Amino acid sequence: MLDVIGYGLGLAGNLLLFLLLLTVRRPGLPKRLLLIAVVTNLLWSVAHISVAKGLTGTSWLLFSEGAKSLIWLMFISSVLKRDSLRLRGLLAQPVTLFSISLPLIFLVLGGAGLLPFKWLLLIQTVIPLVMLILLETLYRQAGSERWHYKPLVLYLGATSLFDFVMFADATMVSSIDPMFWTARGYIYALLLPALVIAIRRIKHWGIEIFISRDVVLHSSLLLLAGGYLFVMAIAGYAIRYVGGDWSGVVQLVLLFLSLTLLLALFLSNTLRARIKVFITKHFFANQYDYREEWLKVSQSLSGSENNLQQVFDNGLSSLMAAINYPSGMLLKFSGENQQLVSCIEHPPLTAIEKEVLEQLKVFLQQKHWLIDIEELRYRPFVYEGLKVNHAILNQCRFQLVLPFYRDEELWGVALLYATSEQKIRLDWELRDYLNAVIAQVANYLFHYEAAKEVAENAQFAAFNRMSAFVLHDLKNVLAQIDLILCNAQQHKNNPEFIEDTFETLAHTKSRMEKMLRQLTEKKEALPSSTRPLNLGSLVTKVIQERCQGLLPKPKLVQCDELELVLDEEKFSNVLYHLVSNAQQATADNGSVELSISKSEMGALVEITDTGCGMSPEFIATRLFKPFDTTKGNAGMGIGAYDAKNYIEKIGGRIEVASQVGEGSRFSLFLPVTAANDA
Numbered sequence: 001m002l003d004v005i006g007y008g009l010g011l012a013g014n015l016l017l018f019l020l021l022l023t024v025r026r027p028g029l030p031k032r033l034l035l036i037a038v039v040t041n042l043l044w045s046v047a048h049i050s051v052a053k054g055l056t057g058t059s060w061l062l063f064s065e066g067a068k069s070l071i072w073l074m075f076i077s078s079v080l081k082r083d084s085l086r087l088r089g090l091l092a093q094p095v096t097l098f099s100i101s102l103p104l105i106f107l108v109l110g111g112a113g114l115l116p117f118k119w120l121l122l123i124q125t126v127i128p129l130v131m132l133i134l135l136e137t138l139y140r141q142a143g144s145e146r147w148h149y150k151p152l153v154l155y156l157g158a159t160s161l162f163d164f165v166m167f168a169d170a171t172m173v174s175s176i177d178p179m180f181w182t183a184r185g186y187i188y189a190l191l192l193p194a195l196v197i198a199i200r201r202i203k204h205w206g207i208e209i210f211i212s213r214d215v216v217l218h219s220s221l222l223l224l225a226g227g228y229l230f231v232m233a234i235a236g237y238a239i240r241y242v243g244g245d246w247s248g249v250v251q252l253v254l255l256f257l258s259l260t261l262l263l264a265l266f267l268s269n270t271l272r273a274r275i276k277v278f279i280t281k282h283f284f285a286n287q288y289d290y291r292e293e294w295l296k297v298s299q300s301l302s303g304s305e306n307n308l309q310q311v312f313d314n315g316l317s318s319l320m321a322a323i324n325y326p327s328g329m330l331l332k333f334s335g336e337n338q339q340l341v342s343c344i345e346h347p348p349l350t351a352i353e354k355e356v357l358e359q360l361k362v363f364l365q366q367k368h369w370l371i372d373i374e375e376l377r378y379r380p381f382v383y384e385g386l387k388v389n390h391a392i393l394n395q396c397r398f399q400l401v402l403p404f405y406r407d408e409e410l411w412g413v414a415l416l417y418a419t420s421e422q423k424i425r426l427d428w429e430l431r432d433y434l435n436a437v438i439a440q441v442a443n444y445l446f447h448y449e450a451a452k453e454v455a456e457n458a459q460f461a462a463f464n465r466m467s468a469f470v471l472h473d474l475k476n477v478l479a480q481i482d483l484i485l486c487n488a489q490q491h492k493n494n495p496e497f498i499e500d501t502f503e504t505l506a507h508t509k510s511r512m513e514k515m516l517r518q519l520t521e522k523k524e525a526l527p528s529s530t531r532p533l534n535l536g537s538l539v540t541k542v543i544q545e546r547c548q549g550l551l552p553k554p555k556l557v558q559c560d561e562l563e564l565v566l567d568e569e570k571f572s573n574v575l576y577h578l579v580s581n582a583q584q585a586t587a588d589n590g591s592v593e594l595s596i597s598k599s600e601m602g603a604l605v606e607i608t609d610t611g612c613g614m615s616p617e618f619i620a621t622r623l624f625k626p627f628d629t630t631k632g633n634a635g636m637g638i639g640a641y642d643a644k645n646y647i648e649k650i651g652g653r654i655e656v657a658s659q660v661g662e663g664s665r666f667s668l669f670l671p672v673t674a675a676n677d678a
Helices: 002-023 029-053 058-079 087-091 094-111 117-140 143-173 178-201 213-242 247-266 269-283 290-300 308-322 351-364 373-378 390-395 428-491 495-521 535-546 568-584 616-621 639-649
Strands: 327-334 337-344 400-406 409-417 531-534 555-559 563-566 592-597 602-609 653-659 663-671
Touching (some): 002 029, 002 178, 029 058, 029 178, 058 087, 058 094, 087 094, 117 143, 143 178, 290 308, 290 428, 308 327, 308 337, 308 409, 308 428, 351 390, 351 409, 373 390, 400 428, 409 428, 428 495, 531 568, 535 555, 535 563, 535 568, 563 568, 563 663, 568 592, 568 602, 568 663
Parallel strands (some): 555 592
Antiparallel strands (some): 327 337, 400 409, 531 563, 592 602, 602 663, 653 663
């Protein structure tokens, strides 16, 4: 009784739908086939009621099943062609022949009794898979009309899926489960409103299709799903055949787990990507030879540019040449500002285009997508999350928006324009190709930008370094002048003091002129001359003329007569730095002593103090580190570094021995002849 009610509801619903279709004035073959399909559903419902009441045999039921499948598959095939077709033209289409082949076999061979009942059930198991493949193709390529076709796909997809499950189960046991049989009528009746909604929504029957990689991919996925479920059904049948009372529970658990696993696999991007790559490699020719294209772009980016503007122009032209676009522009984002860094045959942006670009910028900062303005107009659902005023998109002249990213931050965009004949459609392969080209061009641009920044930073660093050394020497000159002023009151009437003062001032003037030339010529040090010098006399001169302003006053306690070839000014500065540091680290009642003796290298100058001393860690990590000082703003932190640098340049070395609280000793090992270029 329940099955009669279910199919009776289906009969009443299809009758009302038939009357509704008579009021719809929409010409064309799909409309006529839809009318026939609804009539076939009416007869199908009547056949099920007749069999349930025992009025007819199963042959009439099998005929209605085959006829229903045949007409609905022909209807979907007619929808998959936008051009107006006659019935003869529809039957000549490969899609139609593929779709209706199984229902025809079912009707002809089944009606003639040439196929056993089990084979008829198997054919009915495969027919819903064919329907699902066609529906998937229809829905995927409906584009902007997808919303209109969604109820139709829902109705036919749900009913086909139920038929597949029912007939797959029936194939295993050679009989249809009464539970499925009864529920089928109610399911068809309850899904009829979706078909009514589709009829009211669809204004034009027909979707132009083409055999793309996406079509093959998703059709293959559906076939794999059908094969997988078929294997699971066989496993369930084996369990039912072998098992006892527990077999039904195990079969249900196996079915649930298999469906869950199937859902997890088909939601996996990795699996879908691998299948897509497999299909592309084995069934389609690539649009681009990536090896040749990569070499071509690399060659176009290998020129020697003199400035950053040429680099931007070359990068943009290489990107345009990769897809044969005639015009474009390259914009760099600096905060909220847009900087035009390159433009080739592209008119300036209008205010509306700038507004659209600002809206796209927000989206591109979140997702690394290439944007096709044409696609955005007609298929906005592809760019999920993109909020843009579609009313002004028609006024944009550029078509492609290609983003550049630096350290995951949006650096800028390239806007490309082409005429209608030159425009290309962004499919997945072209997107991958453009992503590779953009990455190559971006590396080229960022390399030159980084090189320019490094060069500028190096210039600033060299100038700052040179300025620091000049400032350090200037402090030494100031110390000499300060020493003259301190002694002027006491010795201003002494003719010898006045003579020494003028000599010192002349030397000071010479040093300041040298420092001024360093600043003017931006060089750390000017070439200097070396000559044979008496080491004892040179050390004594430094002590008396430059180291008397601080306590304790240094003393030369040992002096062997040695003559070395040195730069007098540079070595004097080294001695002054080291002695001055020793004085500042020693209390006024302490001592700073110097000694000169022979060594295996030539000469040894030692500076010993009784000051605060230094730890081994300080000596190893900070003593000779440039611009690191313990004197606060009073020091530059380059005295010890400069001393070590000069001594090593002339082929000598410095050794330091110190203990905290007990003092330090600096040992300068000097060669007999210093290098001329030191």
